Amino acid sequence: MRYKVGSSILLFSGLYILSHNADAILLKASNDEFAQFKTYPTQW
Numbered sequence: 001m002r003y004k005v006g007s008s009i010l011l012f013s014g015l016y017i018l019s020h021n022a023d024a025i026l027l028k029a030s031n032d033e034f035a036q037f038k039t040y041p042t043q044w
Helices: 002-039
Strands: none
Touching: none
């Protein structure tokens, strides 16, 4: 039972961190894709 409680706390803290970092991660991913898209035509 104690292991189950600990794992659920770990899961909730992970989800909490993910929800707070989701905006920054999505922003970085879109910026990276945009940079790749900008440099893509110059490679040809």
